[in-house]
C-alpha cells in the first residue's frame with residue numbers, strides 16, 4: 055500500500071527522485087515547498103495552497119477540483135483524473 059505521508063501536494067513522491075537521491079533537491083515536504091525549482095518565485099504555490107487547506111494533496115481538498123488546479127499544475131496532463139484516482143486510493147486504504 056502506498057505511504058501517503060510521502061505524497062506531495064501535486065501528487066508526486068520525492069523518495070525516488072534522482073534530484074533528491076543525488077542531493078540537488080531536499081524534497082518537497084522536507085523543504086516545505088521551498089525547493090530549488092520554486093525558490094525564485096517564493097516557493098511552490100501548490101504546496102502552499104494545500105497547506106492553507108490543511109490537506110496532504112489536492113485530491114483531499116474540499117475545493118477539489120478547484121478552478122485553478124489545471125493551471126496551477128499545468129505540467130500534468132489529466133491532473134484532475136490523476137488526482138481523483140489518488141484520492142480514491144487514499145480513501146480505499148486505512149487513511
Ligand code: SF4
Pocket residue numbers: 062063064065066082083087089092098099100101
Ligand atoms: S514543490 Fe510543488 S510541484 Fe514540486 S513536488 Fe512539491 S507540490 Fe509538487
Ligand code: SF4
Pocket residue numbers: 066067068071072073074079080081082089091
Ligand atoms: S521536489 Fe525535488 S525531490 Fe521532489 S520531485 Fe521535485 S525535484 Fe524531485
Ligand code: SF4
Pocket residue numbers: 100103104107111112113115116117118119120121122123126
Ligand atoms: S484543490 Fe485547488 S484549492 Fe485545493 S489545495 Fe489544490 S489547488 Fe488549492
